[in-house]
Amino acid sequence: MKIKGYEVNLKESHAVAFDFDGVIHKYSKGWQDGSIYDEVNVDVLDIINTLMMNNIPCIIMSTRDPQQIKDWWNEQGFDIKTKVLDFNTVFYNDCDYLGITNRKIAAQLYIDDRAYRYTGQNTDEFLYDLTAESLKIYQPTIIKVGDRVQVLNGSGSCYKTGEIATCIAINVDKNGELKYLFENDKRQWQVLDWKDYKTLNNDTPLLTSLLNCKFTVVKDIDGLTKGKIYEVKNGKFKDDDGDIFPMSEELLNEEDLKKYF
Numbered sequence: 001m002k003i004k005g006y007e008v009n010l011k012e013s014h015a016v017a018f019d020f021d022g023v024i025h026k027y028s029k030g031w032q033d034g035s036i037y038d039e040v041n042v043d044v045l046d047i048i049n050t051l052m053m054n055n056i057p058c059i060i061m062s063t064r065d066p067q068q069i070k071d072w073w074n075e076q077g078f079d080i081k082t083k084v085l086d087f088n089t090v091f092y093n094d095c096d097y098l099g100i101t102n103r104k105i106a107a108q109l110y111i112d113d114r115a116y117r118y119t120g121q122n123t124d125e126f127l128y129d130l131t132a133e134s135l136k137i138y139q140p141t142i143i144k145v146g147d148r149v150q151v152l153n154g155s156g157s158c159y160k161t162g163e164i165a166t167c168i169a170i171n172v173d174k175n176g177e178l179k180y181l182f183e184n185d186k187r188q189w190q191v192l193d194w195k196d197y198k199t200l201n202n203d204t205p206l207l208t209s210l211l212n213c214k215f216t217v218v219k220d221i222d223g224l225t226k227g228k229i230y231e232v233k234n235g236k237f238k239d240d241d242g243d244i245f246p247m248s249e250e251l252l253n254e255e256d257l258k259k260y261f
């Protein structure tokens with residue numbers, strides 16, 4: 001359906017559920033004494049109003065007493081009318097009133113500031129997703145055709161760890177996820193997961209030789225530090241601090257560089 005010029009993946013007469021604390025109620029200090037003390041999120045009010053005007057019923061779904069939320073709502077004088085839903089309500093399709101419940105009922109979309117979207121993750125993928133952002137060394141990055149990447153994990157592919165590849169195509173799979181197809185200097189094609197590569201500085205000219213590249217060292221060796229990004233220019237090492245390493249001799253060919261991958 002189309003709303004305000006956007007083609008959105010929502011269905012009319014199917015509910016959208018909103019959490020209360022942290023979504024509608026800003027909840028900046030946490031639970032405190034259980035009172036509703038903070039201001040309303042006006043952007044969320046506008047979202048709710050827009051959806052209801054387009055025949056999409058909306059619900060507040062909270063662990064709070066629904067009557068407490070309704071009383072607070074009425075005190076604010078909002079234009080959107082509310083009603084507390086019967087305890088046995090399973091489906092809600094009334095666009096004249098914003099429903100309020102402390103049960104989980106059927107909805108096409110749940111909006112919550114603490115939600116985690118499960119799409120088939122295994123344990124490792126789940127734990128990785130919950131890793132603090134500052135500890136995630138490699139983040140998914142939007143790339144375009146022609147961008148160069150460094151392969152971080154070559155296992156299960158025809159590429160070696162440390163190899164340089166170029167994005168040659170971008171497709172969308174049946175789940176709506178972007179899939180990137182790469183080609184290496186040997187003209188081998190491979191689809192890589194975002195966790196298996198690191199984007200390079202794509203403002204620089206494309207370089208076809210490993211003697212002019214960026215890569216991540218996989219172990220401490222010859223003065224180079226594991227996990228650090230290094231650049232090789234004309235056979236000379238240079239790290240991200242600008243220091244030149246470490247050789248009295250230049251790297252003459254790709255074989256000289258392979259021990260660092």
